[in-house]
Amino acid sequence: MNRFGTSCFLLAASVCAASAQTAKDAPVLIQNATILTITNGTVKGSILLQNGKIAAVGEKVLAPPGAKVIDGAGKFVMPGIIDCHSHIMAEAINEGTVSVSSMVGIDDVLNPEDIAIYRALAGGVTTANILHGSANSIGGKTVVTKMRWGKDAEEMKFEGAMPGIKFALGENPKRAGASVGFGAAPANLRYPATRMGVEDVIREAFNDAKAYKVTLDEYKAKLAKGENAIPPRRDLKLEPLVEVLEGKRYVHAHCYRQDEILMLLHVADDYGFKVRTLQHVLEGYKVAKEIAAHGAGASTFADWWAYKMEAQDAIPYNAAIMVRKGVLTSLNSDDAELMRHLDKEAAKTVKYGGLSETEALSLITINPAKQLSIDKRVGSLEVGKDADVLLYDGHPLSNFSKVEKVWIDGHEYFDRDQDQEGRSKKQIEKKALIEKAAPAPGGRGGQASVTGGPNQ
Amino acid sequence: MNHSKLFAALPLAFACVLSAAPAVAADDTFMLRGATLHTMSGADIENGSVIVRNGKIIGVGKNLAVPKDVKVIDGKGLQVYPGMIDAATEVGLIEINSVRETQDLSELGKFNPQLVALTAVNPSSEHIPVTRFSGVTTVASMPEGQLIGGHVSLMHLDGWTTDEMGVKPRAGLHMRMPVIQTPRNFGLDSTGGDGPAAARSSFTEAKRNFDKEMAELNEFFESARRYKQAKEAKLPNFKPDLKLEAMIPVLEGKEPLMVTVVKEREIRDAIAFSDKQKVKIILCDAPEAFKVTKEIKEHNIPVILGPMLSLPLNEDDAYDRSYTTPADLQKAGILFSLGTLEGKANLASRNLPFQAAQAVAFGLPHEDAMKAVTKNAAEIWGVGDVMGTIEEGKWADLMITDGDPLDARTQIKQLFIKGKPVDLSNKQKDLYEKYLNRP
Incomplete structure (x- = not known):
């Protein structure tokens, strides 16, 4: 069955990968469309994608020679969606055996053939922050990616994006310390078991990191003076935390309740670092003022609640309140399914809390771009930015519209028509593969036979 | 005036x-x-x-x-x-997913036709006003379980007590079609951990478990039929039995059996089962109903589709597979409605309208989407005369x-x-x- 599963997988991949081979993409000019720039209002007109960048946006744009011209009449164009919290492509999520797992990194386990990438693309996502799980107070390193379906793991990475690290507060990191219930056998308890312990684990780790930084700084100072110095032993666990202290690595902290949010902000203030984003942050609306004062961003769900105790006071107005109180806010998915309709999640903030349509769309474009410090490259339709662009058959916030085409770096990675045309070909290919794997009459035949047909 | x-x-x-x-x-x-x-x-x-x-x-x-x-x-x-009517959900039966004490979804044992969802509905549940906010006025709340979970209760989302909320406490009996649960689909398909008790096992073992469950299921229906005969014949030694008694309306075709199914094979099994046992069924969840439209239509079986906003079942399914199924059923002339199924997170009942809208974006006429969450749901649950x-x-x-x-x-x-x-x-x-x- 594994063999069978893998072949289908590659089959799905081949449809779009084929078009990714072109060395240089022809310029693309979309005309007569409603262009939602996010940062500069709405333009009824054209947008030109050239050399991987947005070359022009305006009422009238001339088509350069060789340009592919698309009639966008009745259609909408917006920047690619940015998901600030995802776990797709990650072959492993949690190194949950230790309370501080900063030595591991998601960038080491990216699977560029995860079908979730293609599905996210089809929902308009072009960039995603791929995070370690939330089992540890201090988790593993994170990586920002582009959904360059068909490319290899290295090419998925958003070149130049700031590296990050996952922190987690509340129920998840303390679960392994619980003597009953899900997650741990009583004989194998792991500190911490309470929110008090979570704070302690983070403080202890930064104490160690500070001491390590002193050693590193002393060594560097000696080198600078031309003295003979022995390099300190490299500490892979503390190195990312030193980078946090030096502002070279962003902290993305999973949190729910207001008390733990404030706790982390205080710890960060005490140790002199900034929390870049609070993730989930379902009670962020209760401490929006404090979050804004610290300068942390908030990345939340549109309307998740009721799935655990700490989500009991979650409200769908969370994003709206935080926006109104000056917090840089985004909506994320944390889920391969939700990731496919972040546009419709954004629409809910119009219903709950009355955000404007531009504010709502900002939650999934320019705001997460700012949170990840990639806003010079992506997040809005501005000349000079990466040509990460979506074409919709209606307004992106309408529940009745869908994505038709997706470009990343000016290259077309998703086309609904092409996807539909490719389906029958895939079916024929699949049938041929199944027949090949089926047992030969009278003989033992292929290995797939033990697990039966495709309807398992 | x-x-x-x-x-x-x-x-x-x-x-x-x-x-x-x-x-x-x-x-x-x-x-x-x-x-x-x-x-x-x-x-x-x-x-x-x-x-x-x-x-x-x-x-x-x-x-x-x-x-x-x-x-x-x-x-x-x-x-x-x-x-709007959510035709299959868990509203009222579960408050917080991770807190066991707040759940009244699944009773122990394989056969519990005597249970009624409305009994355990908490009229003070926060989920009720939250769900209403989206325009949902009625839900069919369903008990889970291994094979026969209990009666689905149709209820209004308003009332001082469950008595006032109840529209049809015994709207249908919830049954889960046995699944051949191999390691590959264990925990990955929508039957999740609540599915029949076929744990990680080889296909042969899974098939053996499946056959055993099918036999038990058929035997249970036969017992109920014998019970009914004994009762009608007023046999001297007749003893009332709550489980078997609850089966009588189903055997008489007065109450439908709502059968949760996922894959094509389970849908075909369910249809064959309804033929064999001569009971009226409603298919529930049924993401692969699009593969069986001909048979579903021929048997005149209504379908309560699970969430549109869900991932395709198979890796090589079209990306929009779950979005296009309602349009497929509509084209085949099958009576269908929508159920959000689980009360958790993004599958919540309050998102029922957006589930319907997703089907519209992918080919279902708008009017049919509206009917799916109003008129059709009422008809499927046998209350088309009152709502x-x-x-x-x-x-x-x-x-x-x-x-x-x-x-x-x-x-x-x-x-x-x-x-x-x-x-x-x-x-x-x-x-x-x-x-x-x-x-």
């Missing part, structure tokens, strides 16, 4: 003056006029009126005369629809909006359940107002 100031104002004004308590019964006849009526039973009526007395609709039309001494609500510029459309004689379960209720940007202005204005506030809205105003 009594143009009370309160009622002459926009219906929204209702919500502001009413407390969070369920409405009280009284003769509160009113007329809603000047709105666009989307009756779901015929063409839309522009500038139409609805007259409601004692909770029932007593008049629908374009130029209705204003009856004497009734309150008139001006619906100008507003849209009126029947309240699901705006017609004379039906409960006045009405949703008044400023736009298309399937679009998230639309606001529900007022909701009526059995003719009573329902409070649209809830804990989440209260917290919003409280913290928005935090100094």
